[in-house]
Amino acid sequence: MVARLGKVSTMTTQTAAGMVAAAKQRIANLTSDQVEQELGNGVLLVDIREPEERQQTGAIPGSIHAARGMLEFYADPTSPYHRAEFDPDKRVILACASGGRSALATDMLQDLGYRNVAHLDGGLKAWTEAGKPIERS
Numbered sequence: 001m002v003a004r005l006g007k008v009s010t011m012t013t014q015t016a017a018g019m020v021a022a023a024k025q026r027i028a029n030l031t032s033d034q035v036e037q038e039l040g041n042g043v044l045l046v047d048i049r050e051p052e053e054r055q056q057t058g059a060i061p062g063s064i065h066a067a068r069g070m071l072e073f074y075a076d077p078t079s080p081y082h083r084a085e086f087d088p089d090k091r092v093i094l095a096c097a098s099g100g101r102s103a104l105a106t107d108m109l110q111d112l113g114y115r116n117v118a119h120l121d122g123g124l125k126a127w128t129e130a131g132k133p134i135e136r137s
Contacts, residue, residue, distance in 0.1 A: 020100045023107035028118035032130040035060075035093055035120050043091045046071075048105055049124070053097060058134035060095060060127060068101050075112055088113045095120040095127070 014022075030038075039045065045063040047054060048071055059065070064085060066074050073081035077088070086092070092114055094102040102119035109117045120127060128134060 016100070020103050023103040024121075027103060027106045027110065029099075029103070029121040030093065030118045031121060032127045032132050035095075035127070036132060038091065038093065041091075043093055044085055044087075045093050045095065047124075048094055048096050048101055055137070057097075057124060057128075058136040060124065061133055061135045063095065068096070068105060071105055072108060072112065075109055075114070088115070090116065092117045093120060094118075096123045098125045099123040 035045070039060075039062055045060060046066050047059050047063040048066060048068040050067055051065070054065060066083070066086075070081065073079045074083040075086040075088075076082055077086075092109065094105050094109070094117070096102040096105075096119075099119065099122045102123060103121075106117050106119040122129075124134075
């Protein structure tokens with residue numbers, strides 16, 4: 001058995017889909033309506049998609065961009081890349097295209113000590129299918 005930040009794992013191979021499903025069991029999964037209700041209440045909404053994705057499909061109004069590849073470094077207060085808007089004591093909601101990357105990233109933020117973190121289940125796809133607003137740059 002191998003322990004990874006409080007998670008015990010056997011040395012078996014996993015699939016990405018299996019990892020996402022397991023993460024969703026450990027995190028808060030919010031609907032588009034729930035995320036919309038939280039906007040404007042001091043929540044930090046983080047879009048973790050790649051810049052090209054944001055250019056192609058737009059973004060949720062009020063979201064900040066932090067690509068998934070740098071998220072740990074931006075979120076860790078001890079990192080030289082830490083961004084001040086990331087606060088482990090603040091409400092943080094992550095979003096991606098369809099909810100897989102944000103589920104894994106939310107789980108990781110919990111490992112970093114974020115206790116009030118959630119993700120938009122279904123991602124931007126669910127957001128747009130619910131008729132929610134999108135901003136384009």
